Amino acid sequence: MSASPISPAPAPNRTTVWLDGAVMDGREARVPVFDHGLLYGDGLFEAMRINNRRVFRMERHLARLSAGAKALGIELPGGLAGMQKIVLETAREHAEPDAYVRLIVTRGDGGLGVDPRSCPHPRVICIVGAIALYPADKLKAGIDLVTVSVRRPTADSLDPRVKSLNYLSSVLSRREANLRHADEALVLNDSGLVAEASVANVFAVLGGELVTPPATQGALEGITRGALLDLARELGISAAERPLGRFDLFAADEVFLSGTAARVVPVATLDGQPIGTGSGERPVTVQLAAALARLGDTTGVPF
Numbered sequence: 001m002s003a004s005p006i007s008p009a010p011a012p013n014r015t016t017v018w019l020d021g022a023v024m025d026g027r028e029a030r031v032p033v034f035d036h037g038l039l040y041g042d043g044l045f046e047a048m049r050i051n052n053r054r055v056f057r058m059e060r061h062l063a064r065l066s067a068g069a070k071a072l073g074i075e076l077p078g079g080l081a082g083m084q085k086i087v088l089e090t091a092r093e094h095a096e097p098d099a100y101v102r103l104i105v106t107r108g109d110g111g112l113g114v115d116p117r118s119c120p121h122p123r124v125i126c127i128v129g130a131i132a133l134y135p136a137d138k139l140k141a142g143i144d145l146v147t148v149s150v151r152r153p154t155a156d157s158l159d160p161r162v163k164s165l166n167y168l169s170s171v172l173s174r175r176e177a178n179l180r181h182a183d184e185a186l187v188l189n190d191s192g193l194v195a196e197a198s199v200a201n202v203f204a205v206l207g208g209e210l211v212t213p214p215a216t217q218g219a220l221e222g223i224t225r226g227a228l229l230d231l232a233r234e235l236g237i238s239a240a241e242r243p244l245g246r247f248d249l250f251a252a253d254e255v256f257l258s259g260t261a262a263r264v265v266p267v268a269t270l271d272g273q274p275i276g277t278g279s280g281e282r283p284v285t286v287q288l289a290a291a292l293a294r295l296g297d298t299t300g301v302p303f
Helices: 036-040 058-072 079-094 136-141 168-179 223-234 246-251 283-298
Strands: 016-019 022-025 043-051 099-106 123-129 143-151 184-188 194-197 201-206 209-212 239-241 254-259 263-270
Touching (some): 016 079, 022 079, 043 283, 058 223, 079 123, 136 263, 168 184, 184 246, 194 201, 201 223, 201 246, 223 239, 223 254, 223 283, 254 283, 263 283
Parallel strands (some): 143 184
Antiparallel strands (some): 016 022, 099 123, 184 194, 201 209, 254 263
16 A cells, blocks of 8 residues: 555634524534534534635535435424525635535434434534645545445435434544555445445546446435536536446546545545556546536536
């Protein structure tokens, strides 16, 4: 393995937080210890990107939040219009033209017990700041991926389309990758097929076709993932959602990860084996990354 473990990115210098109706410096934000999001991971979130003072695909993020909230039985305070207002207000206060947004809805304060009836009022938190998952040199050269022992839960136990606050399996996946001196984890489902990375979707280029696992395999229906599938088709690149195994990634010409925080991240090796020819040439990845950057800079809800 060529890589050493990635050191955690330093905390951003400044974050802006909307909490309980007020916008404040992130260092001043406090959540009560009886919030069920803290006690039980009872809640959900959305991560969004701000590019050039526009919130990328905000409507799709909020639609996914709404669907997830219905699945969990949490009412969004103020509905989708209220959520949009909170995001835009926090983004304006933060003022940076490019940033990362984390919109969180917990079930709210309640008793020491899992009964959700003790939580009458959901809590909304919006954080706007910077995020960096990988160093710049890794984004250029490609990351080292390892298959981890942690498996993605099945959809009938915890549907991956709900971005719940409980990311313990993702944390453990990334921890195992770190202990094995890798940059990121490849997570399989209970059938041994590719689900996703710890916090990103997986794409492979096989014979000129772009392929990514469907949500039925344990993958989140990522907003960036959807944008890349749309862009691929616009660029004349054949694109499909179908199951992938580890063998498919070893056989692929290119492999990359995608996500709101990660955007497009090339993969150099899987379990110590180089992806593709090992030359570092990734024409499809480069083309899609550039197209996504252009889309992000020119579309989105302005603030």
